[in-house]
Amino acid sequence: MSDRNIDSRLKWTAPALAAGWFLILSGLVGTHVACAGSETADNKACLRCHQMTTLAYRDPETGKIVDLSIDPKALSHSAHGELACSDCHAPDFERYPHPQRLKNESLSCVRCHEGQDDAAERLYRFQTIDEEFEHSVHATSDDPKVAGFSCHSCHDPHAFRNSQVGEDIAQIVRADNAICLSCHTKVQDPLRDPHTWLPNREKHQESVRCLDCHTPVSEDGQTVSHQILAGNDSNRDCVNCHSKKPQLLNRLYQYRSETDLANQGWVSKALFNEAYVVGMSRSPLIDRLALAIIGITLLVLGAHGYGRYRAHRRSKEDQA
């Protein structure tokens, strides 16, 4: 994915077309022709070329391969699966070769999503997402690697879909973290991984999303903030999940609980569940207080028993 500069997808130049044609022709051999979910003639026409896995060109400026292929299956299952290509892209794209003036076409996720009739009722407000993203390390960092970072850098508009309650949590976590790891390769290198301080590192990576620690708890009711935090600003406090911090705990627990219910139904949910977060009921104060009271009670009961034993001995001696 690091080689796949989606943003510059539309920036092609004449020399690249020649290379593109070569790849198109080679891709035609053995290409399985499949149709997108939205069976519009428009999409079919676009996918005739763009469904080929080898459709790409080398950006002459950056030297990187720009992937132009779209997986029709992923597209049809994506959040945009019902749309026609021209709903987002300019209709002029139907002409081939695509007109030069379209190369700088800009697509605004926020404008389109906020323009929906039911935008206000949706779980995520794109206006909020945009504001959060503005404060994200991906937007504020001056590292050249994040230059031009946009929604599409993480959310491939031709494949992205929200995870659904009921899906396997491990699978959601894997897919979600794969997006981060596609750029943050250091994390996968055991010698350079900045998470070495984290106890049970592998277990954490299997069970929670990078986002769960690397975003602040959002106060606006949206499940996950889009304000990605820098490593140093991220949650390093175990207690935030493994104890009381209600929002973070709720975020993990409730989602898992819902998923358990959807997957297993009531009875199974009552017996087996994946929702429990280790240490979520841990309260050092209650633990210490309770264990102290229990200890004192045992001492008192022991002393009481000893007193009774002495009284019993005394009464036996009196009888003798």
Added chain:
Amino acid sequence: MSQLYLYARWVRIWHWINALLFLTLMYSGASMHFNGAVLLLDFQTAITVHNTAGILLTIGWIGFVIGNLISTNGRHYHVQLKGFIGRLIAQSLYYGYGIFKNAPHPFHPSAEAKLNTLQQITYIGVMYLLMPLLIISGWAFLFSVYLPETLLGIGSVWVVAMSHLTIAYLLVLFLLVHLYIITTGETVMTNMRAMLTGWHRDSHQETEG
């Protein structure tokens, strides 16, 4: 020596099943709460065991309440307000002082009243206050998605978790005191034997123990 049949078969069966579930829940609960410490259950096993025992405890508790409603056993939980304070003081004085002076038991069980006043208020507190709260908080854990996001301004899962934990500790405390207090019958084994056989022996001539 007199013998009284105080504990009906259903009460004894319920009592011992409940005792077993209590121990199971304490052990599996501790295994989840203090996961990683020695001699505890594996985390996933503990969850399944705890949930299963919790459901059975709920069924048992409902059975206990229904049993008390339809049988005569329920009358032992009706507090007689007349002389209540006096009886409470007498019983407390006995446990705190008289028992060391070989004073006679201030209370003798009968078919009408098998529990002394201190026992009675403890059992009412445990069975009709703590147990329902424990059960409700336990089920609330399982189905917390149906709870509001916050309770009293705090995250609902946290409120549920702390209530469940506090009540669990109180019930551990109850169990310890209960285990000790049953040895304070006429002899050390009198009360234990009664809960096994149903028959309570009340004899001033008994000397064993």
